[in-house]
Amino acid sequence: MSVTIHDVAHQARVSASTVSRAFTTPEMVRTSTRERVLRVADEVGYTPNRAARGLITGKTANIGLIVPDLGNPLFPAILKGAQARALLADHAVFLADTDENPDLEVNLIKAMVKQVDGIVLCSSRMSESQLRGVLNLTDLTFLNRKVSGVPVVLIDSADGMRQAVEHLAALGHKKAAYLSGPPTSWSNRERRKGLRAAARTTGVECVELGPFAPKFEAGLQAADLVLATDVTAVLAFNDLIALGVLNRLADRGVAVPDEMSVIGFDDIAFAAMCTPPLTTVFTPKESAGRAAVELLLDWLDKKSLGHTGGTQRTLGTQLIVRSSTAPPPPVSAGSVGRA
Amino acid sequence: MSVTIHDVAHQARVSASTVSRAFTTPEMVRTSTRERVLRVADEVGYTPNRAARGLITGKTANIGLIVPDLGNPLFPAILKGAQARALLADHAVFLADTDENPDLEVNLIKAMVKQVDGIVLCSSRMSESQLRGVLNLTDLTFLNRKVSGVPVVLIDSADGMRQAVEHLAALGHKKAAYLSGPPTSWSNRERRKGLRAAARTTGVECVELGPFAPKFEAGLQAADLVLATDVTAVLAFNDLIALGVLNRLADRGVAVPDEMSVIGFDDIAFAAMCTPPLTTVFTPKESAGRAAVELLLDWLDKKSLGHTGGTQRTLGTQLIVRSSTAPPPPVSAGSVGRA
DNA sequence: CAAGTTTCTGCAAAGGATTGCAGTGTGCTG
């Protein structure tokens, strides 16, 4: 079928061992021999079979990456960073999409385990007990979920939320709504935490609506709930929801930002492309993907010398002010145009 | 390290062969034995090592998927479909992003070859000669690129373009611009073909601008070029470019659709979310991903009995009329508001 | 030139699973 190490060995009149060494420990084989071997290998198009190699070395040079939903642009961005970083280290990546389903997540992990050196879990939706069940199956690294004893990369959502609330406060808003995301999401918990803290210090009153699925359609639904309250600003769990809100508000004839301010989260590419361009909190998506892979790889390297305990890397966020936020309307006009 | 077939064999007081058979050919092992083996396997958490299995069976139960750019929402959508279909067949997927770079594409293919049963190439940007070089490395299936002798799934872009041009003609447009995509893209060639044919039959004059990278930023750039012509409508290679055009036109104070009609291609999720909602040609992205995997898997199945020649599946498209298209402005107003 | 190093190279085992072939045990038949 395909060309093996023995084919090369035979052609080059050496043993398989020598061919192997010519690739993995070149300094162990005489220059002239090595050159001949490599030339033959190149001629016949030989590349080592990684599965076979992995069998003996215990390293597959593959990593897994699991995301909740590729339909959310956040994840392709993370994935892109992760893939690029893995490529640098000459690793390939297995991808799986759980469709926001924790049980599927567990199964996908189990299926992957044997073919990878470790797995990056993005915004894992697993319960604590499910998590414990998979934790010792392989080396795991978490993105946007806090787990002790293993590498995690976190995006400082709480601080991003602080920036957003302070922005609203500075504009003069007194009352805002938070559209909550998935209850099992660490990011959502952090964002709420940041929200509550900032609400206290700034004096902005915050009501919480939801939870909502992190999707555009949920935003459409949320918008009407928002209009049923007397808030002048909305903070969405993510941009997708914010975009939905924007759309529904336009349909309902509510002007953004004049009658209602809207803030998203993540700064997906489309936040800048919609009308009005969305004020949102930038999160370093590709960097996060890169960082997660890097941490995982470092962790695996250090594994031989006993572990020093889980590493943690926290990435900053930055409010991007665009055109979906403005001072609140004068109080008398606050209820104009609503049902 | 991890639990092997021998651990199970030992625990269950049988040989490794029996454990193997309990999984792969259950009817060959006595019911009572099989149950005991499976129970033990479950208890110790054994799952067969696919790499080892692949070594002997010659099948890895993995497939590769290569895309030009995860930043284009088209590809995550395809990917999602592909991944879901692969999962159904109990296959895992390797993902790679080529960043629109053909040389990298070749290298990524070579790196993957040994770990997969076949690869799906999405909108491959490789040259003909590069393509010939990789064609016999493994089983390849192409998405949106015509290659003879192997399975391909095509999206009928030409017909989508026909629908778009006829739509413009029906609205009364006389002259339109096509913003061309990557020259190496099969889709772009098809779209141009469809455009030219429809231009002839409808009498709409079509000028071609570009080529442009299939990105938002290129659309910003293209918009000004469009305004320098006297067209009343723009057909973009894809939605990303169209969205850029929309944005730049808004900045330039050109009203869409009143002063200029804009049509995109692909119907990515955000086409419906922007303002005005974009008239665009829907392409079945997830279905295409599913179909590509399906064709590949079928192809692999049939491989044992000699091949019957490449299969080809063509998927239809559908113009989605939203709010970015309208009849052209009256002639006198045609140049109002332009530089 | 003999002896001792050093440098290369090959043999063979290992890694986890599958599978053809042969052996064990059971049940049936005559």
Next chain:
DNA sequence: CAGCACACTGCAATCCTTTGCAGAAACTTG
């Protein structure tokens, strides 16, 4: 009760590489 067939199960080879160990070759040195 002997003899046979049949249903299970185990042995051992195999897939492709890597790697410890030992032998061969080349080179130094006295």
